[in-house]
Amino acid sequence: MKNEMNTAPADHRLFSKVAELIELARKKVSSAVNLTMVNTYFEIGRMIVEDEQQGKERAKYGKNVLKDLSKRLQAKFGKGFSEQNLRNMRQFFSVYSAGVSSIRQKASSELQIKGNQLAIIQQAPFSELNKFTLNWSHYLILMRIANPEERKFYEIEASLQNWSEPQLKRQYNSSLYERLALSRDKEAVMKLANQGHIIEKSTDILKNPLTLEFLGLEEKSSFSENDLEKAIISKLQHFLLELGKGFLFEARQKRFTFDEKHFFVDLVFYNRLLQCYVLIDLKTEELAHQDLGQMQMYVNYFDRFVKLAYEKPTIGILLCKKKTDALVELTLPKDSKIYASEYSLYLPDKQLLQHKLAEWVLEFENTAQR
Numbered sequence: 579m580k581n582e583m584n585t586a587p588a589d590h591r592l593f594s595k596v597a598e599l600i601e602l603a604r605k606k607v608s609s610a611v612n613l614t615m616v617n618t619y620f621e622i623g624r625m626i627v628e629d630e631q632q633g634k635e636r637a638k639y640g641k642n643v644l645k646d647l648s649k650r651l652q653a654k655f656g657k658g659f660s661e662q663n664l665r666n667m668r669q670f671f672s673v674y675s676a677g678v679s680s681i682r683q684k685a686s687s688e689l690q691i692k693g694n695q696l697a698i699i700q701q702a703p704f705s706e707l708n709k710f711t712l713n714w715s716h717y718l719i720l721m722r723i724a725n726p727e728e729r730k731f732y733e734i735e736a737s738l739q740n741w742s743e744p745q746l747k748r749q750y751n752s753s754l755y756e757r758l759a760l761s762r763d764k765e766a767v768m769k770l771a772n773q774g775h776i777i778e779k780s781t782d783i784l785k786n787p788l789t790l791e792f793l794g795l796e797e798k799s800s801f802s803e804n805d806l807e808k809a810i811i812s813k814l815q816h817f818l819l820e821l822g823k824g825f826l827f828e829a830r831q832k833r834f835t836f837d838e839k840h841f842f843v844d845l846v847f848y849n850r851l852l853q854c855y856v857l858i859d860l861k862t863e864e865l866a867h868q869d870l871g872q873m874q875m876y877v878n879y880f881d882r883f884v885k886l887a888y889e890k891p892t893i894g895i896l897l898c899k900k901k902t903d904a905l906v907e908l909t910l911p912k913d914s915k916i917y918a919s920e921y922s923l924y925l926p927d928k929q930l931l932q933h934k935l936a937e938w939v940l941e942f943e944n945t946a947q948r
Contacts, residue, residue: 616710616717623671626664666718673721673729711737719746725932727771728755734774745819752789752820756931760938761786767939777823777851780893780915785822787922788897792816797923803860807831807844810860824851834879843876854890855880861898865918869896870909873916891915 629643644664651659710717716736723729732755736746758775759767761784769776777783793809795801810817811830818825829846845858857876861869873894880892894916901918910916 612713613710616712616714619667619714620671620674620710622664623667623669624675626668627671627675666721670717670721676726713743715743716741716746719743719750723750727768730772731755731770731774738774739823748792749819751925751928752791753926753928753931754785756928756935757785757787757789757926759935760931764939764943775823777849780852780854780891781917783822783849783852783856783893784895784917784919785820787920787926788820789925790817790820790921790923791925792820793923795923801862803844803862806860806862810845821847824849825856826850828855834883836879841876841879849893852890852893853888855885855892857892857894859894859896861896863898864900865896865898865902865905867905867909869898870906870916870918874910874914877916893917895919897921 626644626647644661648659648661648664651664712720712733716733720729720733720736723732732746732750735741735749735754739745741749755770759770761781762770775782790810792813793806795806795809807830814827818827826848827845828848830844832843832846834841834843843857844860847856847858848854849856857873857880859869859873859876873896877892877894885892892915896916896918898918898920901920906918
């Protein structure tokens, strides 16, 4: 009995290690299977498009061809090859093959590429040049985004942040790309499209407005700052996703004492990418200059008594119902790490934001040409 008791912990450790390895292997297999299916659907889309391009008569009867193909595939392989799914595969190829064509054209114009290397690029299957990293359900959403830069941004972020399909859909519906782009210059907007959301400085974490539709609070109803805070805490995972990359939650109603008086910060976060504290104060009314002064005091306290020597200056964010930019600029020094951001309890009008972004880009280009 004594020997059995001594070996039990060792047996448990062995079981845990083996179980962990098996789980990891299963995840890798599942991921490999998903990527294989994505590439397969892409190639099926290519075959359908090439078949339809054989001539006008072939294209004329394209609908019947897909219907017949669907019946035969379902008879042999079961569900998953409906006529609608085949149309999705065709659209998938049409959308993503454009990027491959540009790669091949660029390769042809690069003199430093040797003939045999160029031949490999020109003859390689489309799916090998397109490095797909997400599941088919993600691409069903992505391929319907018309703007190539916007589509690339969401693809990069979904892959890097391991977004689920609902998370990707929510970020797209909340106009994350437009909300980030409108607060950046043209060069930074291009970085969004090519690199995703990079966090390098304090302003990179800002979104305006911050979309809080997941709280379930009605725009017209009357609620207090305490109600808003409770709703955020109850949906903390959603709130962290909306805040963005690198945020860790530390405390709610963080108390500190100064000159025998107690003060409370509504929400305290830490951003591991910026290596600094991020303080958030909630305001359900229009922002006043006193609110900015109070946040300045909170930030000063954390900088002087809480943050460590290697950490960056504390950031303060006033999350408010309404703000006046002129008041914020006049109240705060130019080098301030305090920002005001409005919140919205419903998803923004995507077409309106897209129109604003198009106007902003056009205005920027006209200014640059002068």
